[in-house]
Amino acid sequence: MSQLLDRYQIDAFIDTFALGHYARVLAATDKLTRETVAFKVLRPEHLLADGDVRWEYRAFHNEASILHALKDSPHVAHLRDCGYISTISEAPDSGELVSFGLDIAQFNRTLYEYAAKGWRPYVTLAHQPRTNNLFYLMKSAQAGVRWRLPSEEGITLALQFANVLRLAHQQGIVYLDHKLEHVYWDGVTLKLIDFNSSKAGVQNDTQAFAKDLHNLCVGILYPIFTGQPAQQGTLRPQPGSLDVVEARYTDVRTLDFSMEPLLSPAIQSLLQKGAAMSYTSVAAFSQDLQAAAVLHGRDFPQLHAHPSTRQAREIARQGLQHLRESVAHLRAGRDALRDALAHDDLTPDLEDELRRLVKAANEMLMHRVIP
Numbered sequence: 001m002s003q004l005l006d007r008y009q010i011d012a013f014i015d016t017f018a019l020g021h022y023a024r025v026l027a028a029t030d031k032l033t034r035e036t037v038a039f040k041v042l043r044p045e046h047l048l049a050d051g052d053v054r055w056e057y058r059a060f061h062n063e064a065s066i067l068h069a070l071k072d073s074p075h076v077a078h079l080r081d082c083g084y085i086s087t088i089s090e091a092p093d094s095g096e097l098v099s100f101g102l103d104i105a106q107f108n109r110t111l112y113e114y115a116a117k118g119w120r121p122y123v124t125l126a127h128q129p130r131t132n133n134l135f136y137l138m139k140s141a142q143a144g145v146r147w148r149l150p151s152e153e154g155i156t157l158a159l160q161f162a163n164v165l166r167l168a169h170q171q172g173i174v175y176l177d178h179k180l181e182h183v184y185w186d187g188v189t190l191k192l193i194d195f196n197s198s199k200a201g202v203q204n205d206t207q208a209f210a211k212d213l214h215n216l217c218v219g220i221l222y223p224i225f226t227g228q229p230a231q232q233g234t235l236r237p238q239p240g241s242l243d244v245v246e247a248r249y250t251d252v253r254t255l256d257f258s259m260e261p262l263l264s265p266a267i268q269s270l271l272q273k274g275a276a277m278s279y280t281s282v283a284a285f286s287q288d289l290q291a292a293a294v295l296h297g298r299d300f301p302q303l304h305a306h307p308s309t310r311q312a313r314e315i316a317r318q319g320l321q322h323l324r325e326s327v328a329h330l331r332a333g334r335d336a337l338r339d340a341l342a343h344d345d346l347t348p349d350l351e352d353e354l355r356r357l358v359k360a361a362n363e364m365l366m367h368r369v370i371p
Helices: 055-069 104-109 111-117 134-138 151-170 206-226 242-247 265-275 282-294 307-341 348-366
Strands: 008-013 023-030 035-042 079-085 096-099 120-126 183-185 190-192
Touching: 035 055, 035 079, 055 079, 055 104, 055 111, 055 120, 079 104, 104 111, 134 183, 134 206, 151 183, 151 190, 151 206, 151 265, 151 282, 151 307, 206 265, 206 282, 265 282, 307 348
Parallel strands: none
Antiparallel strands: 008 023, 023 035, 035 120, 079 096, 079 120, 183 190
């Protein structure tokens, strides 16, 4: 047992753009490893004074166990530590800490002991930058503006997500809580967070696997390929309580692609079949996904793209990389202009020019090609 602040330097909340039901998440520095981590701690309102344990409390142990089971996946945010803290402050700034590191069994065995004391469970995860969060990137503040991933990137993300679900399903785990807030993407590599609503112990349950693939197609792949949610309206944070997770996309069995008529018919068919719960295994889903990917220039052991399509894809990938770099440079240039504008005692001539340039840069960013 030690003091919280002897182990962690707790910084600002990093979940304000999409608050979760179970926990608050803060950036923190692990003083043992000097690594920046996401410090995820139970919301104080889920503590019960009578010592009983709510589902939200047990969800931390569920998540730690599932993360341990999926530790070999490069696409899952890795668990760094788990334990309990004594403070009930929403933003922990003092109190005692018991850390079990990666000893998930001991973390689980002591659940009722620390619940009875009124201590809160926490986990720390590898930190993911907000600027890679797909909900944060794709949600527009301007009516009528939407962004979608290029199909090249969307296919890559889907293939990597399928690999996560393949590993999970092999171990009797279904993710279920598919929403953009949980997806981090840098143009190359998927990172997935939040397994507290996921379920273990569903070996050989084809209905549960079909539900998982349905939620993937409806909750994540449809938005990244179209720029809008399967439900009517704009992209917005999705509630995360257990009953809501179970029912979130239940009524979505068909998808509308009228706003994105040039989207590959093969991708549209893939997502429609997923929405209809036609896929009962990752293998069947991956087979159709690979067939769609071949049409976009990819090769697989038993499926090969036409040489000209393959060559065009390689050139297009270079173009997408240039577009991503240009957006990063544009943001940096806009921010530099904002810094200049913040100076005191500017002449009206310079201030007006800086405002014009900032406005023009924002308009270019608003109409960018890639989220």
